[in-house]
Amino acid sequence: MSTPLSDQQEIEIMEKIAGLLLGREQGTLSEADARELQHWLDQQSEDHRAFYDDMTTSPVLETSLRTMQQVDEVAALDDVWNRIGVNVDAKIVPAKRVWMRWAAAAAIASVVVISSAIIILHKQKKTLETPMAARYSSDVLPGGDKAVLELADGSQIVLDSASNGVLAVQGNASVLKKDDGTIAYTAAGNAASQEITYNKISTPRGGQFKLVLPDGTQVWLNAASSLRYPAVFTGNQRTVTLTGEAYFEVAPDASKQFYVNVPRGEKTPLNVQVLGTSFNIQAYPDEPAHSATLETGKIRVITNDNSVVLAPGQQAQAAANGQFKVVNADLDEVLAWKAGIFYLQDASIQEIMRQVSRWYDVDVKYEGNITQQFIGKIPRNTNLSDVLTILESTGYVHFELKGKDLIVRP
Known part of the structure; x- marks a missing residue:
């Protein structure tokens, strides 16, 4: 046979x-x-x-x-x-x-x-x-650009229906909706002296959104995802917290390392240390495997005492116990959602x-x-x-x- x-x-x-x-x-x-x-x-x-x-x-x-x-x-x-x-x-x-x-x-x-x-x-x-x-x-109908911005005081702004221009002021940072629909932050004054305030953007099912963080890092959020971040980055680290899926193009800054924290419920948390790069993280709760995929540059994927440094085109798949499996990724497949496929x-x-x-x-x-x-x-x-x-x-x-x-x- x-x-x-x-x-x-x-x-x-x-x-x-x-x-x-x-x-x-x-x-x-x-x-x-x-x-x-x-x-x-x-x-x-x-x-x-x-x-x-x-x-x-x-x-x-x-x-x-x-x-x-x-x-x-x-x-x-x-x-x-x-x-x-x-x-x-x-x-x-x-x-x-x-x-x-x-x-x-x-x-x-x-x-x-x-x-x-x-x-x-x-x-x-x-x-x-x-x-x-x-x-x-x-x-x-298919999904589209939809998201909700939660400010430091807990108030919320529906971004897809908000007018262009200044949406809010967070400390010395202004939150802008640009003509292309992107949300961006502009900071004024001495960031080091500011009190840290956190914002969060959440996309619903059927939504996606693009955000420019205070340091110039660009983030594309897929559906049913959220990103929590400070309105102004201070100190020697830039740390954000992700649920769901997002693609990052991190603005280089040798004095401030960039980290993405991914809480995973009862599973071992996933952390990504960015060394100047573009990459995708998929960490939906209903997906059996969570992953970090490197497109360009270099990232270190960390869970507890385990870590691995990825080369472009590699993907780290994280098991519930924090163990890694590194595979060669099909970048067209991984990034298809961002390309609309x-x-x-x-x-x-x-x-x-x-x-x-x-x-x-x-x-x-x-x-x-x-x-x-x-x-x-x-x-x-x-x-x-x-x-x-x-x-x-x-x-x-x-x-x-x-x-x-x-x-x-x-």
């Missing part, structure tokens, strides 16, 4: 076949390649061969084949979304590929090379028997739904067990129904949306 192919192996086969098909259309195939392609075609079912023959007459064949070769990516994405009826401006998506895993992928790989959209349409004929309107009795790389439905729940502010309920994993990239600026439609196209999962309750079924 042959060993089942992994998702990545299936993808590699599809890419190889795409290249062979493109070569045949361009008349550049060698005899050996032509035999390999014909052998693969002979293994497909009669229905799939017929579907392939029909699709190869399409005038968009070569463009679609080139999609798999990462040529004219924006046009290819436009084609995908238009064909599945998703109203998306694909030009904002910096994706190199748009893939979805589907049932018996090797058996219908010929569909893949025509385009992701055609695959989806082909699968929908078999799997989406219940009308979409009946299953999605409501829809949810759901990045699925061998992702379980549970992993995907945790992201969906935070971004669309819905409560997920499972009816049945789904063990398949998914590969793909989906823009985060799409309505929830569009995301569900794309996921359903795999044939592995089905959804029903009732208000804020999202039911997930095999």
Whole structure:
């Protein structure tokens, strides 16, 4: 009995076949390649061969084949979304590929090379028997720039509806909402003599926000996250406290080291000592592993007596007991949320739904067990129904949306 192919192996086969098909259309195939392609075609079912023959007459064949070769990516994405009826401006998506895993992928790989959209349409004929309107009795808009600023006296300002300009004065620091919506601090006077006052920015589910700290450090907060920080940094340290997920670009200051503290409930706290850098921290309470991922520079990740210094491209994954596992990270995957993308790389439905729940502010309920994993990239600026439609196209999962309750079924 042959060993089942992994998702990545299936993808590699599809890419190889795409290249062979493109070569045949361009008349550049060698005899050996032509035999390999014909052998693969002979293994497909009669229905799939017929579907392939029909699709190869399409005038968009070569463009679609080139999609798999990462040529004219924006046009290819436009084609995908238009064909599945998703109203998306694909030009904002910096994706190199748009893939979805589907049932018996090797058996219908010929569909893949025509385009992701055609695959989806082909699968929908078999799997989406219940009308979409009946299953999605409501829809949810994507998240956006939403946050609440809590000042030192406990008063709160809803940032997404606040006017531009000075929002508050904290000691000798002014809190500004800039024209681009960013919150920033400007300090006046002698910071060392000021009483330390703390502010906190919190994003709800369905929110994200960008903040410029008093030292010029830029912070992007993901949904359901918070950052507590002083209105003015004093002394020889700059320390902030994070829950959830954030990306940092730390302003260099050799005289004041930058620290990010991450309380983790009953788990060992996670601390990051910054040595001038850009990095991402993910520490959601509902995620099994918390991580710090370095993009540039150098950071030291600390839990109790354990510590590790990361090089660019490395990720420290912290267990509940404070032990580290250092791995090479896929930075495109880690930073996809900041680029406005759901990045699925061998992702379980549970992993995907945790992201969906935070971004669309819905409560997920499972009816049945789904063990398949998914590969793909989906823009985060799409309505929830569009995301569900794309996921359903795999044939592995089905959804029903009732208000804020999202039911997930095999």
